[in-house]
Amino acid sequence: MAVRRLSVALTLLCGFAAGIPASPAEDRAIVLASTTATQASGLLDYLLPIFTAKTGIEVTVIARRADEVLDGARKGEADVVLMHARPQEEKFVADGFGTKRFDVMYNDYVLIGPKSDPARVKGKDIATALKAIESKGVPFVTRGDRSGTHAAELALWIVAGIDIASVKGAWYHEAGHGQGMTAALDAAHAANAYVLSDRGSWIGFRDRGDLDIVVEGDKRLLNQYGVMLVNPEKYPNVKRELGQAFIDWLISPEGQGAIAGYKVDGQQVFFPNADKSGG
Template sequence: MIGTWIRAAVLSLGVGVTAVAAEDFIVVQSTTSTQNSGLLDAILPEFRSETGIEVRVVAVGTGQAIKNAMNGDGDVLLVHAKPAEEQFVADGWGVQRYDVMYNDFVLIGPEANPAGVGGQDVEAALAKIAEAQAPFASRGDDSGTHKAELRHWSSAGVDVAAASGTWYRETGSGMGATLNAAAGMGAYVLSDRATWIAFGNKDGMKILVEGDPKLFNQYGVILVNPEKHPGVKAPQGQIFIDWLTGPKGQAAIADFKLDGQQLFFPNAQ
């Protein structure tokens, strides 16, 4: 309902989107994967060219991005933890959630593969890693990737809290830093595929488990509720959301590739 009002308010100004947004900016609280992969650097100049709106990105883990948005430190939230996103809206912090795009998670490990994991079943692989007490590097930062990882450990019947500091190592860092840590210690690690493709230090590491439907990774976008935080630039934020979920934004996402590989797949409704 608020989103409809925002669109009506923009249209009622009687000017084009570019005139409304000229020399303006919004702050988007987003995940490290959208930044580390290069996606936002690739598509945001097109948005600014069309609308005049500069997008300033704060790239942190999903959990921190949600906290920042709850504090009013942003206009738009672009993250990948759907249950947490839906709770954000249900609690009144966000206006409406929209699907944007998806990719998947992959389980990466050393080529020596001491736990002998492989195939498509991520929970079976995690159970084998725990049984072998092989090193595993976790982000441990309440990010969308960390939330997904913890769900899979729980489904595998493994209490990683009890193993913390032994074979289970929490970096408290972003995806790139955690991949570097895993490479350094010869550890297994769960990563979103986009960050892995963009990651430079692959020597001695490879994807060992992929293709499990449980590894599906959905991204969503939400306007921060201006009724909670009057400083939110709601018209400009909604323009960005409409562009990102519309034909031009969806095409820009689909066109973004590294080494010939598509990193994100648009699926806005």
């Protein structure tokens, strides 16, 4: 499925670049740019066949880290953007690259760490936990890749009153650049380190070893997802009607119900909270 979607994505992008007329099948297809965390969670593989069965609209997914999602959308490489980096999303719309932004769903971030909890942070709030990790120099793994999760982590260091760029040392490890959340969790496992993860990626992570959730439930760990139509006035190739049909379905009671129904190992991964007024 992933290979087929990638092939279609490349075909569509080459067609956009060369000005080749779309085939009838491509006329009923859109390109969705989303983050690796959304794709890796399995949610899109669950949702998109439901949408296609209802509408006949095929959806090709291009999954990248957050900054790459928006960079590609600014080049007109997608019809719709679905991601979890609200400040960047709002700037994307304010700069005229997207139309409206709609809340779609949320999950949360969790601080993962060794069960032995060397920083003694289990059950603490996130700011207290990060202060303890930094002050004790306990190993911490960062995505370091300008993804939505990396942006959230950097914002949380600021909340904790820590200038991570100035104080980071040998204890602050960068995961493989551009390798995604699974690679960061693997690195934390190997280094017996702490790491910030979205809950969906953690639920799907199988090689946990001695890792466990040590901090959760802090309201500052909310992970909000938004969806936007790429501005067709800037990019004539954007399929306004089909892209908007996908957005409308996603924020409809049916789409919201489908999101709520997606579970991994019996656990709900995303929680719908569509704001139909747009943001």
